[in-house]
Amino acid sequence: MIPVVVALGSNLPPRRETLLSGVRALAHLPDTRLLATSALRETAPLDAPPGSGPFLNGAVLLHTTLTPRELLERLQDIERAHGRARGAPNAPRTLDLDLILYGELQLHDDDLIVPHPRAHERDFVLEPAADVAGSLRHPGLDRTLAQLRDARRAGAASETPASGTGGAETGGSAP
Numbered sequence: 001m002i003p004v005v006v007a008l009g010s011n012l013p014p015r016r017e018t019l020l021s022g023v024r025a026l027a028h029l030p031d032t033r034l035l036a037t038s039a040l041r042e043t044a045p046l047d048a049p050p051g052s053g054p055f056l057n058g059a060v061l062l063h064t065t066l067t068p069r070e071l072l073e074r075l076q077d078i079e080r081a082h083g084r085a086r087g088a089p090n091a092p093r094t095l096d097l098d099l100i101l102y103g104e105l106q107l108h109d110d111d112l113i114v115p116h117p118r119a120h121e122r123d124f125v126l127e128p129a130a131d132v133a134g135s136l137r138h139p140g141l142d143r144t145l146a147q148l149r150d151a152r153r154a155g156a157a158s159e160t161p162a163s164g165t166g167g168a169e170t171g172g173s174a175p
Contacts, residue, residue, distance in 0.1 A: 001033065001063035002103040004071065005133050005145070007116070007125045009096040011045060011055040018082055019056055022095050025078045029071075032064040038128035046124070048090045059100070059128035061136075068102045072112050075099060100129055104139040115140055120148045 006026065010018045019040060027034040038058045045052040064071060075097040082095040100116045107114045115138055119125045126149045134146030141148065 001065055002105075003035075003133065003136055004062040004064055004102050005059055005100040005129050005136065006062060006075065007057065007059045007096075007098045007100050007119070007129060009055050009057045009098075009124070010094060011048075011053045011092050012094045015056040016040065018095050019058060022078055022082060022097060023058075023060060025081070026060055026062060026097075029062075029064065029066065029074050031066055032062050032071075034060060034062055036061040036132040038131040041124065041128060043124040045090070046122070048092070052090075052092050055124065057124040057128060059125070059132050061132040068099065068105060068107060068112060068114055071102070072099055098125070100125060101133070101136055101138065101145075104137065106139050120152075123152060126152060 008019050008022055010022075012018075023034070023037055026032070037060050040056045040058045043055050043057055045055060066074065079093075079095050079097055084093055084095050098116055098119075099112070099114055100119045102114045105114055116125070119129065120138060120141060126145065130145040130149035134149070135144055137144050138148060143151075
């Protein structure tokens with residue numbers, strides 16, 4: 001079975017219930033085992049339309065024999081079952097499921113890029129992903145998720161003003 005990290009996000013009520021339902025749906029995918037689920041984190045929306053509410057974000061570690069394409073289709077099915085409507089980029093959403101890592105695979109198709117091209121730049125993805133799969137290597141960067149998270153933390157700490165202001169999480173949205 002292939003280790004897979006999926007990021008979850010929601011910023012439309014009921015966020016927590018929707019995310020937990022999404023995790024249950026992931027646990028019932030065929031040829032797939034749910035191994036770990038992160039805590040949920042509230043984050044400010046990133047690059048979202050004005051008035052967008054805060055997100056709850058998390059991640060899961062799965063083992064699967066589904067192909068990346070099959071898994072993407074199942075993720076989109078789960079999103080639709082939870083009322084996800086695709087509109088403007090970064091628009092509010094009931095449920096967002098993003099395939100972050102699929103083992104050591106690197107894939108670049110028109111509608112599927114693995115690893116997720118911005119996951120390592122987004123604390124709201126990287127923090128929960130490292131919680132559930134810190135030892136997994138990002139194949140494009142040849143560093144573990146924990147190493148990538150720690151490097152972002154160190155970078156954020158070095159950018160924090162001496163006065164103690166700032167330093168808050170740089171925000172997030174659904175991945």
